[in-house]
Amino acid sequence: MHHKGRLVACFLLALTCFFVVRNHKSFQLQRDSSSTVPSKKPNIVFILADDLGWGDVGYLNPLVITPTIDKLAREGVILNQSYVAQSCSPSRAAIMSGYYPYRLGFQEDGVTVDMPTGVPLHLMLLPRKLQQLGYSTYMVGKWHLGFCKKEYTPNGRGFDHFYGYYGAGQDHYTHVGKCRGLDLHHDFEPDRTQNGTYSTYLFSGKAVEFIKAHDKSKPFFLYLAFQNVHSPLQVPEIYTDMYPSVANENRRIKLGMITAMDDGIAKVVNALRRHGLLDNTLIVFSSDNGAPQNERFEGNNWPLRGGKGSLFEGGTRAVGFIHGSMLEKTGYVNNQLIHAVDWYPTLSTVAGAETLDPEMDGLNVWNTLRKNEPSPRTEFVYNILERKPLAGIRVHDYKLIVGNSHFSACRVPPPETKLKFEIECTSLIRNGVYLYDLKNDPTESFNLAEKMPQRVKEMNTRIEEYKKKLVPTLDRGISVALLSDPQNFGGAWAPGWC
Template identity: 30%
Template sequence: GWNDVSLHGSDQIMTPNIDIIGHKGIVIQNYYTDTQGTPSRSAMLTGKYPMRMGTQGESIGGAEDRGVPVSEKLLPSYLKDLGYATHLVGKWQLGKSRECFLPTYRGFDTFYGFLGSSIDYYTYNRVEVNMLNNTLIIFVSDNGAAATGMNENFGSNVPLRGTKGTPWEGAVRSTALIWHNRMRSHVWKGLFHVTDWMPTLISAAKGKITDPIDGIDQWHAMINDEEALRTEMIIAVDDLKGWGALRDGEFKIVIGNIEQCCSEYYGEELSKLRNEEPLYEKALLDSETATVFREVLNTTLNINKAFKKRSLCIISKPKNKINNTQLCMPTNELTLRFRNLWLEIQPRRPPSFDIRANPSFHDYIWYPWLDGDEPVPVPLTNTPRYPLQVSTEEFNYYVETKLKIMKESLNDCVKSLTDKFVDGMSRLF
């Protein structure tokens, strides 16, 4: 969660190795991910909103026949086109019921990790390779902490509201750090969505995405500390639970009914139980990352700058504004726009679990259990019910929007026919 990284001001559990990546690199202060693992990962690797692919909502279950559509080209395939070798270590969770969903069929040369949502911890031997000067390091979280609910743990999203699996800030406002040895260190306050990673990283690799996606290339804006190219985004949608969230500038709208048990502020009471705070300065300087930077890159951490940067990364609660109704100007603009976007959802089927996936049938290994000839579930075509009733204003807005699109299409068609006619006539003389 947001408060699980000491860079954001928490002194309960120090994370100096993560913090130094931020202190020496770029902190993306307004980074938004999705609410669960599968939608976040699919958005990152495709550059598209999960709702366009049926990967929104709950993560793919261990025995569920679902994955990122094979028609989608993923980030590693674009990188291979640019001459890169691609390897994945760790968690996948984008489908494993069929071989065509596996990482090595989706653009990765090799894969070492686990296909589902979780696995037991294991130890490993660290391998050092002299490639730090030519490495781009990115640290992000795929969603907020589950401070309560079915997957409750000790994660903390303080001071943000809600938990993993909800559209509140505690689920989707996440840590994002990026480092390269030649990057200028700063806190970038531009708006960045998880879908932006694909075009941004391809741009960093001197490539360009021409396919239609939702992500925006923000590489130059980010490294040069310029204004963000993104001003709005669909934060998250769950058509089966019937809720969604949209942000436009400084405004955010949440529609639908969200579980009340996961919609509060959690964790602040724990801060009162801690003993003497550990020394942040000592934790940073004694960390393994600081040692590597000193010995390999011959660079040291400026503690004064680190404390100043840390202060810029702490979210403060607004004062004397929460109950000030004079600041509110009623408007239905976001509701109208969200309803229009809701029509673009690729509906998700209610999860069903296949007994054939049981690892006991496959030498106790989670592995694809369906053959290539097995029929793929037909996508649903009915648009899921929008959580809000239609008002007269919304109906008029929808009609006007469709008429505008029709008018633009007709104008383009007429212009094209006119140009062809003029060109044909000119050839006669």
């Protein structure tokens, strides 16, 4: 058992510390051919991957082909303690608002297409804030924060231009989702011309168009929320052919989807360089949550426990990095605490904001990112649910999960490896209490709740304080499902029914 433990420890260290950058034809950055002087304020490109696991990038898993991501991460700052919510909509709401999802009614799973609501309209979202600071604002890809009326859509929340989809997921080629409704829009108009075009090609291409057409005298904010690597498992065959040694077909397709996304990012980086904008652009990359854990095992959160939907690290600790010339220290791994709610105040500060909403949960961590100074964040809420009482909190290095959940939390070795580790699972029981020391036990293998009852009590008291600001979970909108039917809007999902 001791020998096996040493093997596991060595393997985890190798995955965490091994940085690899491979040559790849898609990352041939072109020389700057533009002499136009860009805006002095930095441009901001925020790239959000969907359902990307902790072990689904090359710099943490050398079997994954992501040369663009690896190069940007190596040249920038790798974020090793960056957290998001457990699933799609909650994380996106946190990023856009600076508020914990449980304070928005977004603590449960994703927003459905028949929900007559969205992020509360009294809140100013990040793109609107950046507009006020003189930025042009563009969004490409997945919104997933409500669209029942125009005020809830990307255009209604501060984006000058939007190209993408409102819902959770859909076919990557037909862009048709639930109830056979088309969900692809350019601003408010459905785009019916792209049946057969792979979404990653489509979204990276549209981002390049926005960059090319942008007025360089103004700074811009580009929010590029890829559909990859969310289900369904679909990718052009040229990408699955890059992984001939991976026997698991689902894993091979998922790996291809990751590499396709990496190629899309390369196109965006090339466009920034070509138009003389890269040197003055801050690039942020993050996943919205960990990879799902299901019977297909196509995602990889190894060596973290759990996956999408759970409050364990595999569901909430996001792979990510930042890159830009405005960073004073680069080429290292940042181990300071950062949460998704921190992006709003931090990026607003980068853009020149002097005041922010004092009720916001987010903290300005710009000096933490720019200089590797200690983070002002010492604790955060993973989530607080009221329908099936469940909550999680981190205070310094300790993490507490209390309550009920239907999720099991496994540590699943990546399917592409030949290592024969056992799948280690924890079944969450009713009224369970789980305490972990993440500094010494990042894989959440040893529950300390019985050994440290006083710490459990103290952290549970902090949860109860946070609960005072809980907003009830948003109505799922079953009674208005017929009103939102795409057949009422020419076969496409559209606002205007609530």
